[in-house]
Amino acid sequence: MMPLVNEYSIGLDLGGTNLRAAAIDRSGTILDKVAGSTQFSAGREAVMEEMVTAISRIRDKHGVGGLAGIGIGVPGFIAFKEGVIRNSNNLPFLENFPIRAELQRRLASFVILENDANAAALGEKWMGAGRDVDDLVLLTLGTGIGGGIISGGRVIRGVTGMAGELGHLIAVPNGNPCGCGSRGCVEKHASATAITAMARLLQLGENLTSKEVYDLAGRADETGEKARAVWSVMGDCLGVTLALLINTFNFPLYLLSGGMLPAWEFFAPAMLQAVARHSATYRLTHGATHIQKATLGNEAGLYGAAYLSWIEDRPVTA
Amino acid sequence: MMPLVNEYSIGLDLGGTNLRAAAIDRSGTILDKVAGSTQFSAGREAVMEEMVTAISRIRDKHGVGGLAGIGIGVPGFIAFKEGVIRNSNNLPFLENFPIRAELQRRLASFVILENDANAAALGEKWMGAGRDVDDLVLLTLGTGIGGGIISGGRVIRGVTGMAGELGHLIAVPNGNPCGCGSRGCVEKHASATAITAMARLLQLGENLTSKEVYDLAGRADETGEKARAVWSVMGDCLGVTLALLINTFNFPLYLLSGGMLPAWEFFAPAMLQAVARHSATYRLTHGATHIQKATLGNEAGLYGAAYLSWIEDRPVTA
Numbered sequence: 001m002m003p004l005v006n007e008y009s010i011g012l013d014l015g016g017t018n019l020r021a022a023a024i025d026r027s028g029t030i031l032d033k034v035a036g037s038t039q040f041s042a043g044r045e046a047v048m049e050e051m052v053t054a055i056s057r058i059r060d061k062h063g064v065g066g067l068a069g070i071g072i073g074v075p076g077f078i079a080f081k082e083g084v085i086r087n088s089n090n091l092p093f094l095e096n097f098p099i100r101a102e103l104q105r106r107l108a109s110f111v112i113l114e115n116d117a118n119a120a121a122l123g124e125k126w127m128g129a130g131r132d133v134d135d136l137v138l139l140t141l142g143t144g145i146g147g148g149i150i151s152g153g154r155v156i157r158g159v160t161g162m163a164g165e166l167g168h169l170i171a172v173p174n175g176n177p178c179g180c181g182s183r184g185c186v187e188k189h190a191s192a193t194a195i196t197a198m199a200r201l202l203q204l205g206e207n208l209t210s211k212e213v214y215d216l217a218g219r220a221d222e223t224g225e226k227a228r229a230v231w232s233v234m235g236d237c238l239g240v241t242l243a244l245l246i247n248t249f250n251f252p253l254y255l256l257s258g259g260m261l262p263a264w265e266f267f268a269p270a271m272l273q274a275v276a277r278h279s280a281t282y283r284l285t286h287g288a289t290h291i292q293k294a295t296l297g298n299e300a301g302l303y304g305a306a307y308l309s310w311i312e313d314r315p316v317t318a
Numbered sequence: 319m320m321p322l323v324n325e326y327s328i329g330l331d332l333g334g335t336n337l338r339a340a341a342i343d344r345s346g347t348i349l350d351k352v353a354g355s356t357q358f359s360a361g362r363e364a365v366m367e368e369m370v371t372a373i374s375r376i377r378d379k380h381g382v383g384g385l386a387g388i389g390i391g392v393p394g395f396i397a398f399k400e401g402v403i404r405n406s407n408n409l410p411f412l413e414n415f416p417i418r419a420e421l422q423r424r425l426a427s428f429v430i431l432e433n434d435a436n437a438a439a440l441g442e443k444w445m446g447a448g449r450d451v452d453d454l455v456l457l458t459l460g461t462g463i464g465g466g467i468i469s470g471g472r473v474i475r476g477v478t479g480m481a482g483e484l485g486h487l488i489a490v491p492n493g494n495p496c497g498c499g500s501r502g503c504v505e506k507h508a509s510a511t512a513i514t515a516m517a518r519l520l521q522l523g524e525n526l527t528s529k530e531v532y533d534l535a536g537r538a539d540e541t542g543e544k545a546r547a548v549w550s551v552m553g554d555c556l557g558v559t560l561a562l563l564i565n566t567f568n569f570p571l572y573l574l575s576g577g578m579l580p581a582w583e584f585f586a587p588a589m590l591q592a593v594a595r596h597s598a599t600y601r602l603t604h605g606a607t608h609i610q611k612a613t614l615g616n617e618a619g620l621y622g623a624a625y626l627s628w629i630e631d632r633p634v635t636a
Contacts, residue, residue, distance in 0.1 A: 087602075135476075135477070149566070151469055151470075151474060152469075152470070152472070154470070156469055156567065157568070158453075158567055158568020158569060159453070159568055159569060159570040159603065159606050159607070160568060160602075160603045160606050161568070162568040162599045162602070162603065163566065163567050163568040163569075164566070164568075165565045165566070165568070165598075165599055166565070166566065168565045168597075168598065168599075169562055169565055169566065170488075170558070170561075170562065170596065172491070173490070173491020173492065173502075174491065180597075180598035181595065181596075181598055181601070182561070182595060182596040182597070182598070184491075240488070243488075243500070244487055244488065244562065245566075247483045247484070247486045247487060248467070248481065248482070248483070248484065248487065248563075248566065249474065249476055249481050250475070250476020250477055250478060250479070250480040250481040250482075250483070251476060251477060251481075252477040277499065277500060278488065278499075278500040279486075279498075279500070280483075280486065280498035280499055280500070281480045281483055281486075283499070284405075284478075284480070285477065285478045285480065288477050288478050289477070
């Protein structure tokens with residue numbers, strides 16, 4: 001089916017503190033971008049209004065006729081059909097509120113709600129590092145570790161929207177205790193938070209950011225050596241988790257995104273060694289299994305949210 | 319679309335030593351079953367002829383007109399589009415031979431080749447414990463541990479047919495070395511082979527089968543206590559792996575099959591404790607995450623192989 005001339009979709013990324021939205025056409029060209037300004041501490045109604053305002057501004061400019069739909073990426077567990085956030089550490093005031101239905105009412109347009117890491121994974125599949133494949137796993141490396149799984153070009157969401165909780169895969173036996181109740185979760189050993197903690201243990205400094213530990217790793221002295229050891233341990237833990245995902249999915253592509261990517265040179269060697277050690281699938285599929293950097297940065301979520309308008313069935317509205 | 323009247327499919331399960339085939343209609347009723355008799359040691363041509371003979375016998379009886387297709391389940395890694403076994407410990411003489419093309423030529427019918435654990439998972443989804451869901455993971459507990467993943471009603475195969483290698487997920491950190499090159503793979507700690515090894519370590523006996531260790535576990539004496547400890551360790555390791563799968567997929571259903579299922583009463587308590595300990599997703603989705611016994615036994619693979627005729631696109635033949 002040929003797309004309508006000038007057909008576009010709006011993707012909106014609702015972060016923990018601010019929002020961004022973009023109009024993107026069917027070919028993946030960003031037509032327009034806006035950022036919000038409201039403080040989220042102002043509460044639910046302020047955030048809802050901020051979303052409506054951002055979307056309306058874009059729609060007024062590009063027209064209602066060509067709008068395929070609106071995708072909203074949010075942190076938290078999503079009840080997809082209902083268009084509701086069941087649980088969100090960052091946006092607790094939006095939990096169990098009928099966001100999708102309410103936005104559809106206020107905007108009179110088709111709206112889809114999606115988990116932010118799922119949206120980012122889908123964005124990378126559509127226009128990023130995964131554009132040539134239908135199956136990929138994305139790990140987002142930030143203060144925590146999130147994940148998104150794309151199978152056959154579609155998001156795997158699970159029965160309660162909790163699929164892809166890859167930060168809680170066990171990377172270190174009897175490792176650091178995690179708030180989830182388990183121990184050794186990969187996000188306790190390979191996130192930015194873990195980098196900060198390891199840097200403290202090695203007496204590199206208090207509360208160093210992962211960027212600072214990355215900068216230290218470039219030094220030729222003993223401090224540099226310690227900082228490189230931090231990245232090596234992080235890479236090893238990440239590799240254990242990747243091995244597990246490779247053994248499970250045998251997908252062609254595993255992507256890493258987030259603020260720690262610049263340290264790739266320091267963590268990737270240990271990561272790839274651990275993958276090879278723990279995954280015969282990886283060793284046997286040399287050339288068919290790729291572990292790469294995501295390429296869309298923090299726009300991946302905007303792309304993915306927008307793309308949903310074209311690939312998802314319109315849920316039956318309550 | 320209404321199925322043809324009397325439409326049926328033929329499923330064939332090629333084990334390590336023998337074959338079975340069945341005609342199954344669209345409603346899941348088994349119309350007919352045959353078993354092969356050839357010794358597989360007779361080699362490739364003998365096995366190919368055995369398959370053709372078994373299928374022809376069924377087809378002659380039920381007619382060519384109603385035959386939707388033929389599905390063949392085999393142990394090993396399958397190149398699905400090509401219909402070729404790339405690697406099989408049990409059937410090395412069939413590796414890289416164009417099985418699907420050759421059977422299509424000899425039988426002049428549509429043939430699909432599938433991994434046996436994938437076929438079993440699909441069979442359970444169609445007519446077994448998974449008939450009410452579209453997403454499930456099956457773990458087959460035998461001398462090794464295999465797996466099949468069904469997402470949206472379809473098999474996840476991976477880029478080289480190696481998806482679902484769940485026996486090699488790490489259950490025990492720095493655990494027993496595995497032939498795959500890693501350590502602590504769940505099949506080294508929770509398979510029938512592992513039960514035999516643990517029973518030896520606890521001086522319960524040499525080369526006990528898992529059935530024998532199950533029988534011992536029913537005793538009230540110290541021997542019974544040791545045997546129950548074996549099952550408890552096995553259950554704990556299995557639970558770690560299930561937690562990992564639940565965190566990854568958030569599917570509604572995880573099935574166990576194989577000869578060790580009768581020992582469920584002895585391993586399930588430790589298994590469920592480990593799942594709860596290592597998966598917040600499990601704890602949070604109480605009532606939506608089910609861990610159950612598969613119900614089709616060794617007919618699951620026949621059902622799944624047959625079902626493929628109705629759900630897979632016909633691959634382009636070379």
